[in-house]
Amino acid sequence: MEFIQNVLGVFPSLIRAIPVVAQLAIGAMALALSLGLLVALARLSQNWILRTIATVFVEILRGTPLLVQLVYIYFVLPVIGIQLDPISAGIIGLGLNYAAYLSEVYRTSILAVDSGQTEAALSLGYTPTKALWRIVIPQSFKIALGPIGNYFIAMVKDTALTSVIAVSEILKTANTVNAQTFQTVEIYTAAALLYLALSLPLSRLVIVLERKARARA
C-alpha cells in the first residue's frame, strides 16, 4: 500500500512533462503526415528522379535506428552549422522517421483504391491529377486511418527516445527526479504507467475513428 502511495506521490513531478510530449507528438505527426504523403506521391510518380529520391529517403530512414537519427540531428548537424533546440530536433527527427513509414502506408492505401474509381473519374473529364486528389486520396485516407493511428500511438511512446537529446519529456524528467530522490522503483513505475495512460485512450480513439469512417460508406 505504501508503494502505491509512493508511486502516486511522484506523479505530479512527471505530469509537467506531458505538454512537452504533446508538443513533440503532435508536431512530429503533422510533419510525418504531410511529408509522408508527398513521399508516397513521389514514389508513385512517373518521374524516375522523384521516385528514386523518395525511395532513397524511405530506405535510409527505415534502415537506421530512430535513436541514431535523433543523435545525428542534434549532435552532428551543429558541426555543419545547423543548430537546433532539443524540441525542434526531436520533432524533426521523429517526423522524418515516421514520414518514411507513413509514406508506405499512404502508398499502399492509394494502390488499394479500386482502379475503377480512377477510370470513372477520367471518363467524366477529371485530369489524372484531379482524379487522384479528389477521388482516390480521400478514399485512401479511410484505408490508411487504422495504420496511421497505430503509428501515432507508437510515436507517443517513441518520444521517450528524445531524452538522449536533452528534451525534458517523461523519461528525462524521471531520470532527474530519480537522481534527486533515489525512489528508482516508484519513479520509473510511475513513468511507465504514465505512458500507458497516454496510449490507452489513443487506441480507443483510433477504434472509434475507424468505426466512424466505416459507417460513412
Added chain:
Amino acid sequence: MPNPVISIQDVYKSFEIGEKPTLWQRMIGRKDTRRTLEVLKGVDLDVSPGEVVAVIGSSGSGKSTLLRCINKLEVIDSGRILVNDHLVGYRERNGALAPESARETARKRTDIGMVFQHFNLFMNKTAVENVMAPLLDVKKLSKATARSLAEPALALVGLQDRMANYPSRLSGGQKQRVAIARAMAMEPSVLLFDEPTSALDPELVGEVLAVIKKIALTGTTMMIVTHEMQFAREIADRIVVMDGGLIVEQGAPESVFGNPRHSKTRALLRRSGLLATPETEALSVVDDDIEDET
C-alpha cells in the same frame, strides 16, 4: 449525311502480357517471357448522330477494348478514332499520333459519357454527390446549380428517393442507374456502355435495361457492348458482331438476328437461344460464361 459522332478508322491494339524482367532478374538468367496479344486487328466503325449501336461478341473478342479506346482509357497502337471530328488523347504530328496534354484529353472526355460493368460509383459519396461531383470538380458549377442538375438526373432513372444513400446501401441495379445518371448529367454527345448489366443479379437486369432504353428513345447517340442479345435486338439501330479483334458482321437487328451470315454470329445466337438449330448440341445449352474482359 452528317458527320459521324464516332469514327473508328483501322484501329489496331495489342496488350503486352507479363512483366519485363528487372536488371537483377536478367542477371540471374531469367528470360523475357513477355507476349504480345493482339486484341484489335484493324477495326472500322462509324456511329451517326442519334444512332444506337450494340456491339456483341464472345468474351475476348475485343469489344470492351474497342469501347475503352474511344475515350482513351486504352491507348491504340495505330489507326485513329475521332469523336465529333476530334482525336481524343492524341495530336497528329507529321501523320503520326502523339499524346496530347492530360488537360486537353480530360476536356474532350467530358463530351463522352461512359457506364462501366462494375458501376464504379465513388464509394465515399452518396448517390446525389456522385452525380454532383463531376459537375463541381470538372464543370466548376456552383453547388446549387450542380444539385439542380443532379436531382432531375436521378429522378430520370427512378432514384429520387435514394439520393442520400451511399453506394454500399444501394442494390447493383440502383448503383448502375446512379452511374447512368452521373454520366447523363454531364450532357455528353455520346454514351458508351461497357457491359452495363453483366455484373448484375438476373432480377436486376430489367430495371437497368429499361433506363437505357428510355435514354435511347431521347435520341442520344449510344454505343453499347452487351451480352444481352434480346435487349440489343430491341434497342439497337445497328448490331455489330466482333470476333477475334475484327468486326465480322453488322447490320440492322432484324437482318443480323433473322439471317445471320457469319458462323460466329450463328454460334453466338445459338448459345443465347435466339437461333433454332437442328444440331443436337443446341439442346444442351452451352453456358456462356460472362467474364471480365481486359
